[in-house]
Amino acid sequence: MIAEIGHFSLVLAFTLALVQFAVPLAGTRLGDARLMAVASPVTLVGFALVALSFATLITAYVQSDFSVLNVWENSHSAKPMLYKVTGVWGNHEGSMILWVFILTFFGALVAMFGRNLPDTLRANVLSIQGLVGAAFLLFILATSNPFARLTPAPMEGRDLNPVLQDIGLAVHPPMLYLGYVGFSVCFSFAAAALIEGRIDAAWARWVRPWTLAAWIFLTGGIAMGSYWAYYELGWGGWWFWDPVENASFMPWLSGTALLHSAIVMEKRSALKIWTLLLAILTFSLSLMGTFLVRSGVLTSVHAFATDPARGVFILVLLILFIGGSLALFAVRASSLTAGGLFHPISREGSLVLNNLFLTTATATVLLGTLYPMLVEAVSGEKISVGAPFFNLTFIPLAVPLLLAVPFGPLLAWKRGDLYAVAQRLFFAFGGALLVMLIGYFFVDGTGVLAAFGMGLAAWLMLGAMTDLALKAGVGGVSGSVAWRRFRGLPRSVFGTALAHFGLGVTVLGIATVTSLDVEEVTVMRPGDTLPVAGYALKFEDIAPYRGPNFTEDRARFTYFDAAGRPKGEIISSKRVYTARQMPTTEAGIATRGFSQLYVSLGDVAPDGGLVVRVWWKPLVLLIWLGGVVMMAGGVISLLDRRLRVGAPARRKTKAVPAGVAAE
């Protein structure tokens, strides 16, 4: 019965989503306040129904109810409890439920915290959210129903893909979806603005927190996914330019551009077209990511099931949403009034430059991702566009943008003085140059490119600190005054500086890992010792071990520093998951500071030795730590009071003192 309740509430949520789309929209068209008032309660109840449905599916997994087809296909009674729960979204049907759950969650947030929005705008935003929700609920019910039943019920399930039986599954998909789906709110805001034909600075302020929230989660989701792939797949790589990775990276690039455009629009009422189009583009890219992953055009760990019907369905949705929103844009484009004017050298100008680079970079990644599929569709030939393409196209676009980043926050609005800003960045530039020279001459194995990468990272980090120092007035005022001003700076200033600093941290990690990592592949026997990057790795022994639903051969290593002192133990293993008879490699990783020693087991050599791959990854953790710092920047920005505009007090005169309304 529990699963059937979930099924029924999902159907009910679908019909409510239709109501949520149609009724408020009719209300705004007719000017009927009662119809508009339907939006919020229906959104909240719709969310509750999807949440109930999601909870029943989790219950079915926890109870190993194999009369639910989806549970039988993806669970196993011997699986640890954590993976029983996370396994709910470790498959196509369940992950779509998570998708819709998060979609309705964001709708509910708008309904609850959107009281500061004008009634018509809120009704229209929720209406579009309802449309997106209805489309995806229909998709689930028609092609991927997780509540399909199986009778007679088998006694044991077929287990979850072993690669996914990891804590990463608990974090990566929910975060990534919070990002992907969070951008649906921006999309709904854009569509609502186009329906109303009204878009101004106030709109930009209302949409900014949603953009920021989605961006924070997407950043975290991508970073977590990258780290997961790094330690789970056993190749020691952290980014593969895999189409699925690109599918998450593209919305991040355009979402980053959207974030910056919205600032300009709020401050100067300019870049309206940029902002609207980026909001549409970002969510469209999120949808495209879903299409690529779910349609079976791609083969990867993310492609759970290959069913052409699903692919066609999502493709139709994609065309309808992108086509519909662009058509709306075409109709309304003429009515968009030009905003504030600005000089090319100004904060606005620098953000336009930022948008140009980011969208071009997005287009490059899109081309590299879709081209092989187009070629295969047209000629049937399988080609692969790998890292060389992206390194040649993406990096040349990213480097000038990164070089320009420290200038942006220092330029004044309307008209800036590039020369003066350059002077103020003198220390950051000097510092970066110094890092570059030290890197080149004093660190073993660095080439020109690696040194340049380190310099670039230093430039970004020092640039961010310069921004803070200058805004606090360091150099111009006394130390205590500067400290007081520093503490009084708006949180968004810290947010910007932290996010840009985090970018530098990631660049530093990338630069050191790509140029300085050490790889050793060798055959080892118990007792053998292998020197790696100043450490000595000793293969102690290998022994069988039995886990709850797997058996494994555990190899135990210890490692010693240059002076021969033992530093710790590394366990690396080869597992076989019994239900699927599927082998996986579990890499052994030892962390020293921000660097890691990574041990992965290969096959047993004919003479009984074990093939062992060992990497020394200098500063590798900085790649993801940078992402965490960026997220922190986003969170601090989100806490800035300027993003928390109160609702107007009803029936009050307009002479409310400005300071009161702001709180």
Next chain:
Amino acid sequence: MAFWIFAALLTIAACLAVLLPAMSGRASAGADADHDLTVYQDQLAELERDVERGVIDPQEAAEARAEIGRRILKISGEKQMAATSSQIGKVIATCAVLMVPLASWGVYSVTGSPDLPSQPLEARLSKDPSESSIEELIARAEKHLVANPQDARGWEVLAPIYYRVGRFQDSVTAWRSAISISGQNAAREIGLADALTAEAGGVIVADARQAYERALRLEPGNPKARFALAAALSQEGRVEDAQKALRELLADLPADSPWRGAINQALASTNGDDGNLTSDNAQSEMIENMVAGLDQRLREQPQDPAGWQRLIHSYVVLGRMEQAKDALARGLEALGADSEAGNELSAFAAERGLSAKE
């Protein structure tokens, strides 16, 4: 019943979410301009704070103030559309409220299975054994054996049950476990050999033959083992030897042995033209039954990659290439030709000279 009550409650809640605001909501909306004004006033306040902090120079601040002022002037110039409620609005609200139960019950009646109870595994394993199905009993025994893998008796009970329900691979594993814990004896070795033979679709493979031989060593003269070894000879094409072995067995058996009939039948058939001991006797009938049973089971539960491989292997061994091809086609259809299991099945069939393309 509980389901229907719960579903009805959910439906009522959903209808109320539409009905209440549409009927009792306030008749007019607040003016949108008020919200815009709040934002601009907030921007002004923020500007003042920035001036205080000194992060913005006074001239820039003055310009920004003028710009925000222009925005405020602009919205006060806009005409507000007064929101009201209308007749057509009531019709829309009524339709929406009606649509919620009609559409949801309509869709659910097509997609749902309201009468199918939940079947949590724990509950299924702990109910009265006399009410349990054979699968549930097997699962219960399996669970017990995972916890107590050294329970030889458990393995020995489970192994023939596996064999009977057609899970030959599991039967092999169970017999091996029983042998490794409590040692070899003729009955276990024969059970293992039978399971191995069934697993191979009726062909007495090398492992099975060795097990029969071990059984014979442990219990010299065991008729079952001798019969099976003779059948193995015949399968290898050594018909003369097979007949000789059968005649010796017949001579050794007491007059009332139940094996006599089967042996005589086997001898009669090998005297015929095809010379294959297994072509027309009790054992071949058993193989036929087994293969047919497997075929039937896969029609009902097609999501079984190992089962399809076993079925194809059996048909190939029996020389029925048409049926093997048919099984391959059905297997690929059930598993999905492009899926991993489908690819494995194709590769498995290709090794046995079958191709899905024909």
